[in-house]
Amino acid sequence: MKIGYYAIFNYDDYDINEEKYGIAIEFPDIPECISCARSEEESFLMAKEVLEFITSQMKVYELPKMSDLSEITLKDNEKAFYITYNTEDIDQSEFTFYDV
Structure with a gap:
């Protein structure tokens, strides 16, 4: 099954000239789905990873x-990006699930 949601990348703490790197990542539809990264390239990886884990x-x-x-x-x-993954491509053995 394909899962996809829009992620918001917030560049408030990102300034390549001052060597300040920090892109906050959030998914408006899934409040607990948040992450951060140091570069835009890393942001896409982190966004996909947190989306996979939470969903x-x-x-x-x-x-x-x-x-x-x-x-x-x-x-x-801020910029919006559509982040997707296929549930069949996830190796669930990488995650540890706890009942709360």
Whole structure:
């Protein structure tokens, strides 16, 4: 099954000239799905990884409906990217799940 949601990359703490690197990553539809990275390239990897981890713990009926891009309001220094993965490509042995 293909899973996909929009991620918001916030560049407030990113300045290549001052060697300040920090891109905050969040998914508006999944509040607990957050991460950060030092570069845009790393941001895509981290966004996919956190999306895979959080949604792999959810049942299909628990997955929230994806917002339309037109419903997402971006602030200055933010960009939206569509992040996807195929559940069949996930090696679940890499994750440790705990019942809470």
